[in-house]
Amino acid sequence: MTHPKGTLRRNTTAARINHWITGGCFVLLVLSGLAMFHPMLFWLSELFGGGQWTRAIHPWIGIVLLVSYAGMIVQFWRDNHWSRQDAAWMRAIGSVLGNDERAIPEVDRFNAGQKFVFWAMALLVPALFLTGIVIWDAYFSPYTTIEQQRLAALIHSLLAVTAIVVWIVHVYAALWVRGSVRAMTQGYVTPGWAWRHHRAWLRRLAASGSEGPRPRVSTGRQRQ
């Protein structure tokens, strides 16, 4: 895992691979799901080889997403604990949206918006999986009543729309905050980026002499 001298490692290689498998699955699920969601979008099914293929493949991609997102939870949950500063950050949301950094409290590895996306997906993905299983007609229709399947279909589509909106927020935030995309593609950020957006994280890294993504756990061990 090489990164240019003087930059900070934001995401490990494993985390990045995990992230892009998750993202790829999510995009495929959105496209195939929306094809069945509304007649105006049925043409999306052509991307998957037609309606039959779209219907058949969607739930399998869902399984990969569930496993992949479980990996994301394992890798990222420690940095996503809710804290008092997050509430302050939320209150300063106007300054956040206005790019006015001076009025925003210092942020650790993730800000409250990122934590929100993380936890929202941590709930939505398993819920989509469970409702998805109930409406997976080919294999699971004998185990539930038709009335339960009706409810599951309604909830699945409601959750899907919620997840898509959360995902739009996530993608836009990554494009908006310059330097974030590279943090997930090549894996590194500049110290200036860290100072501007995740100052508490930078302070912790600097204090322990770590290049990221997590501060060195200093048990008396010296920096070389």
Add this chain to the structure above:
Amino acid sequence: MPDLQSQDYIRRSASTLTPPSIRNHEQEVAKLIDVSRCIGCKACQSACMEWNDLRSEVGRFQGSYDNPMDLDPSTWTLMRFTEWENEQGNLEWLIRKDGCMHCEDPGCLKACPAPGAIVQYANGIVDFISANCIGCGYCIKGCPFDIPRINPVDRKSYKCTLCSDRVTAGLEPACVKACPTGAIMFGTKTDMTRWAGERIADLNSRGFQNAGLYDPPGVGGTHVMYVLHHADRPSLYAGLPDAPRISPLVGAWKGLFKPLALAGIAAAALAGFFHWVVVGRNEVQPEDDAEAQRLMRDSGEPK
């Protein structure tokens, strides 16, 4: 068989535009099943298999006259037998020919996500166009009568077509043709309703005060109707729904929520776009780099 180019659609699943409908002056048809005249011989069930070339797998005797025990992809109509002890303590043998009711407002068609996989012709017949079916099973969730069945081999949904192929050619459905007692009649919906009225008057005069026509308004009426001796209690007849309607859950799922949801998704994307136009990207400034360098120098540079 491909679509017969019927050009008389009044409804087409998952379609936002008006389907081909120039030949829409047909009369609405109906099949009338007079339960009081049925002797349970299953000639209709055999005729259905024969005309439609359907052969269900041979099963095992389950201690019931029902054979097979349920509708399946190759059993589009099924005689269901109920032994009911009435208020006088007498046994009544209630026999009902089950199958698609050809709802005026078909829940299957409403739920279907595949354009043109379910259509309704101007004569009221609801037909599955298998070439367009994607096998999702939504029609099963939409139907208030638990009728469609998916064939696991080709993942296509099947049900009674009301012999749409025969009806187009001016013939009556195969089951109607085969019935030896005249318990199944076919004609315009108006004629069938009138004929049902005569039958009901006759049944009333013979002591069945509650005899009546089953043409449930909850689904806009049906193009398969029953004359029942106990029209006050349809569920006596092997669970025929007393007041069928498209489930409110399906209504919520397939209703206004969908266009609103798409609008919401589009609004979220547009909000992002206009935020970018108005506020612009959040760029790291030279001061940020300088401050960061100072901080790292002060705490000893990471290697």
